[in-house]
Amino acid sequence: MATLLYRLGRACFGRRGLVVAVWLLLLALMGGAAAAFMGTTTNAFRMPGTESQRAMDALQKQFPQAAGATGTVVVTSDEKLTPADVAPVVKDAAAIPDVVAAMDPFKTRSISQDGRYALVQVQFEDEIADITDEQREAYADLPEKYDGEDGTVRVEVGGELAQTPPEVGSTEAIGVVIAAVVLVVTFGSLVAAGMTLLNALVGVGVGMAGLYALTGFVELNSTSPVLALMLGLAVGIDYSLFITSRYRGFLVEGVERREAAGRAIGTAGSAVVFAGATVVIALAGLSIVGIPFLSAMGLAAAATVAVAVLVALTLLPAVLAFAGDKILPRKLRDAVAEKREQGGTVEVKQxxxxxxxxxxLKLRIPILVVGVAGLAALTLPARDMHLALPDAGTAAVETTERQAFDLTAEGFGPGFNGRLMAVVAADTPAATKAAVQDVSTLVKDVKGVAAVAPPQFNQDGTTALVAVIPTTGPTDTATEDTVHAIRGKVADVQGADVALTGVTAIGIDISEKLSDALPIYLLLVVGLSVLLLMLVFRSVLVPVKAALGFLLTVGATFGLTTAVFQQGHLADLVGVDTPGPLVSFLPIILIGILFGLAMDYEVFLVSRMREDFVHGDSARQATVNGLGHNARVVTAAALIMTAVFAGFVFAHDPIIKSIGFALAVGVLIDAFVVRMTLVPAVMSLLGRGAWWLPKWLDRALPDLDIEGEKLRHALAEPAPGRDKVTVG
Structure with a gap:
């Protein structure tokens, strides 16, 4: 592979104009496609095979009037509400395009006991995924007509339509600015820093434009583009950083520029291909969970990472050709030019x-004890980790959806924010009515049920909808118990099919299915890491050590994220208004992404250790060399990734905020604690045994040549010890 990439690097360097033109054309085409075909993303979560989703599908066929998206308009006043107060709100809500019905709360008895709160239920014709921007805006604009002052009513809107998709704003750009500063400090050259950043931005632009173009044909969750942007920026900058650093190293050794580009792509580029492949495989592997929105999310992010790899392998060498020696700091340029003419290398101080x-290595035992014990301690909060789909209770306090959520809980109780829907279907109207009576009687006796509303029947009377109000909120663990208790009670109802659904029930089903899939996915990822690293390093113990380190990283990251976002410790520092359960797909997404990023650092550090060991260094010296040669670039890469991810912590959306925090913390722990501290300590303890591989297994495993060993033999690089000059 290294030889093939070497040729690719030289070819792109030599045809720099053509390569840059092709990428700019592709960027323009993708941008045009995005503008022409871009559709809307959705906040809907579908879960095929669950009881709640089967019930929704049945409603769509048998009771379509009740299967569309719903909204809840909260009306409140300091005085008792009258029908005249509420009538204008009902009228305005009914006037929104494609609203089937806006129900008068005085007719549906949705008035609080003190008469100061009312709930206007709004039923749309289309499902949430098909709601247009025009409908969302009209719904969101309802509160602006009522200010709650001078005795008038106050209006806030909640429900599915009030959820605003996450947007990328100025706060996320903070991470890019910090990344630029880190690049300047690392390279000591504005040209090198700017070129690396620009290269990554082109890749992100192509990937994101292609993704937005697909939204016109494929349903994507609103979190998917932001996750893809987050990852694309981070890995795009890092991959370019790794290759550029190796290119500069070859220049310092006196290698001619085009040859240096070829060798950089052949060596560091091989590691980038492997690192990118691990991220892509891990993200694409989310498809095995069998959850459509999670599969789409993983594939979208994987595609962006794949584009970042292609950009680093092709566009970067072309841009390096334009940069010339300006890629180096001023103090090195003259020395490199001189030694290129005379032969020899320029040696930079250790x-x-x-x-x-x-x-x-000296303090390896204390480091291992303190490091492992510390990470294990950080894992402890994860024992109480509670997963759920987010509700409006965790939204920013200034948003109308959060205001509606709080007012509903204040006026009616928390259960009104998490109402459940029992769908009762039978062959005849008489059988349906009999089953509805049984269901209502049974459900009323369930612990945790506050009220059961009168049933609504479809036109032919064969399907009924029974609203159930729990006593607790939608993400409360007690509500989960209530859902299971209801399902257990109605399971024996004869003569009809009874299923429990609604946003709350769907969220519970999704969270439980994700929790069940999490151990399987973790086992798959750990097994994959052992296999891939065995191929790369030709060792048994190194992959096992890497997998154990990954588990420490994941555990500590889960623990810290739980402590901040669920338990509320230091929540104010990251702008968490109300601590609550972690979003149900966060752990499995986090495992997939951190796995790929952890393998990045493992490959870049340990590959140099193996390279020097194979060339005759002692195991101890090879470990020191691996850290010495790559600590600077891995530190820069980790700081850049952390900065990019941390920039998303300032987003208003709680899902994006938690993902950004977890990834930032995970990268810091994995890079600085696990890879740059625990790994060298373990490698020194293992000694030569770290590189043991049974002969039969060595013959069976293909040689991927990640370190470019075959390439070096082919190029017949001069042996070490050439004339050197030290540059301070």
């Missing part, structure tokens, strides 16, 4: 990485 490597 940096902090060597010092840290020697220290890690």
């Amino acid at each position: 940096g902090f990485g060597y010092t840290w490597g020697r220290l890690a």
Whole structure:
């Protein structure tokens, strides 16, 4: 692979104009496709095979008037509400395009006991995925007509339509600015930093434009584009950083520019291909869970990462050709030019990485004890981790959906925010009515049920909808118990099919299915990491060590995220207004992404250790060299990824906020604690045994040549010890 990539790097360097033109044309075409075909994303979550989803599908066929999206308009006043107060709100809600009905709360008895709160139920014809921007805007604009002052009513809107999709704003750009600063400090060259950042932005632009173009044909969750942007930026900058650093290293050794580009793509580029492939495989592997929105989310992010890899392998060498020696700091340019003419290399003084490597080896036992114990302690809060789909109770306090949520709980109780819907279907109207009576009687006696509303029947009377109000909120663990208790009670109802659904029931079903899939997915990812690293490093113990380190990273990240977002510790620092359950798909998404990123750092650090060991260094010296050569670039890469992810912590959307926080914390822990501290300590303990591989297994495994060993032999690189000059 290294030889093929070497040729690719040289070819792109030599045809720099053509390569840049092709990528710019592709960016323009994708941008045009996005503008022409871009559709809307959705906040809907579908779960095929669950009871709640089967009930929704049955409603769509047998009771379509009740299967569309719903909204709840909360009307309140300091004084008792009258029909005259509420009538204008009902009229305005009914005037929204494609609203089937806006129900008068005085007719549906949706008035609080003190008479100060009323709920206007709004039923739309279309499902939430088909609601247009015009409908959303008309619904969201309802509160503006009522200010709650001078004795008038106050209006807030909630429900499915009030949820606003996450947007990328100025706060996310903070991470890119910090990344640019880190690049400047790392390279000591504005040209190198700007080129690396621009290269990554082109890849993100192509990937995101293609993704938005697909929204016209494929249903995507609103979180998918933001997750793809988050990952595309982080890995795009990092992959370009790794290759550019290796390219600069070859220039310092006196290698001619085009040859240096070829070798950089052949060596560091091989590691980038492997690292990118692990991220893509892990994200695409989310499809095995069998949840459509999660599969689409994973595939969207995987596609963006794949584009980032292609950009790093092709566009980067072309841009390097335009940059020339300006890729180096000023103090190195003259020395490199001189040594290129005379032969020899320019030797740069050993940096902090060597010092840290020697220290890690010297204090390996204390480091292992403190490191493992510390990460295990950070994992403890994860024992109480509670997963649920987010509700408006965790939205920003200034949003209308949060205001509606709080007012509903204040006036009616928390259960009115998480109402359940029992769908009763039979062959005849008489059988349906009999079953509805049985269901209503049974459900009223269930612990945790506050009220059961009168049934609504479809036109032929064969399907009925029974609203059930729990006593607790939609993400409360007690509500889960209530849902299971109701399902257990109505399971024996004869002569009809009874299923429980609604946004709350769907959320519970999704969370439970994700929780069941989490151990399987974790086992798959850990097994995959062992297999892939065995192929790369030709070792048994190194992959096992890497997998154990990954588990420490995941556990500590889960623990910290639970402590902040669920338990509320230091929540104010990240702008969490109301702590609550973690979004149900966060753990499985986090495992997939962190796996790929952890393998990045493992490959870039340990591949150099293996390279020096194979060339005759002792196991101890090879470990120090691996850390010394790559500590600077891995540190920069980790800081860049952390900055990019942390920029999303300032987003208003609680899902994006929690994902950004978890990824930022996970990268910091994995890069600095696990890979750059625990790994060298473990490698020094293992010694030569770290590179043991049974002969039969060595013969069976294909040689991927990630380190470019075959390429070096083919190029017949000069042996070490050439004339050198030290540049301070």
